[in-house]
Amino acid sequence: MSSQLAPLPATTWFQRHGYQATIWAAAQQLKEQELRFLLVQQETQQGTQSYLSQESLTISPLQSIFETHSYQPPYLPEALVNHPFFAQLNSQENPKEGLVYPNPDFIPNTDSYRYYAVVDGVKSFILPQLCEREGQTDSLYKGDLKNRMHTNAPYLTQLTVNDEGISGFTQILFTQAEQEWFGCWDINPAIFIRTKHSFEEVHYHLRKFIHLYKEETEKWYFFRFYDPQVLVAYLHHIEYDPTRLAAFFGFRNGECIIEYFAARIENRFYIFNLKELPPETQPSAVAFDNEMERFLEEYDKRQLLEKLQTEIIPAEFPEQKIAEADIDKYFNQTLELGFKIEGSITNVVKTLCYLSGDLTKLKRYWLELEKEYGNDLTEIELGELLCEKINLR
Incomplete structure (x- = not known):
């Protein structure tokens, strides 16, 4: 047990230890000039129960469009065509003519899943341009950094399917070709997200993890969670920690901003979602803390x-x-x-x-x-x- 003898603002406490309802309630009850002492137990060691559901399957790259000679080439590898993860990535539920371009005949269904890719602009300067042709797209950087690094930023882009049954950018991500504008399989520049939440909600949530603040050094650090290898490794690292999983998936009040993450490493496609979390689980603080440093x-x-x-x-x-x-x-x-x-x-x-x-x-x-x-x-x-x-x- 240890005691904190100097007054500590509740907001600072949450930055260091994550949200705790009892402390928030105590902070709200404080009167002017009142000082309360809290005895703090050492951090709880993470347990042995995994709260992360994972599936992986073997996939093969798509052929270049110049090799398929098909009017309607597939935009997903064969192993993913009938897989539940991409079940609603079609022209009826995620149409380009409706989500990107006006279509009076399309009425969005709130129960339909939306699909997003987070694309690493560092891996190819042309990817941001290709993203914009697919659906709503925006850099995860803001302000001056967004302007200075517009070709090297991570981008969130919505995946759609046109009325001809083609999802051009999705197809590029799974196609192996000599030129990356025809196929990005070899550089593997993206992770995938499936959720019922809007582009704006997903964008706002992901931006929390782009730059992480380290209190000891008073510096900000980049976190490349959108690199497929980093994503898979990080999720495995935190799978026993429900508070960190809750923070990363955006879990609050029984709902997740991100319902599924997916990423490919070589020929394996990984799909992740949360198992049932313990009651009263609250998201941990989003910061460059000792645990994040240990993971890296x-x-x-x-x-x-x-x-x-x-x-x-x-x-x-x-x-x-x-x-x-x-x-x-x-x-x-x-x-x-x-x-x-x-x-x-x-x-x-x-x-x-x-x-x-x-x-x-x-x-x-x-x-x-x-x-x-x-x-x-x-x-x-x-x-x-x-x-x-x-x-x-």
């Missing part, structure tokens, strides 16, 4: 390990064919030795590959370097010198 550190480590396994080590040791399991072991041993910087981690993993994982030899070389250069070597210098020493043997 873990994510960066996983990305580096994958790069070591698939690119760096195979290129450095083309004939040895070092197993991924061994690279994984060397990687974790390097982290246990205290290396944290990408370049130094890479050099130490290479060193262990040269030594066939002999930690005793590595530590002996380490001591020799400290005798030669002293104990003031930086992590980067030590990693480079270890790798050089092995290469010069």
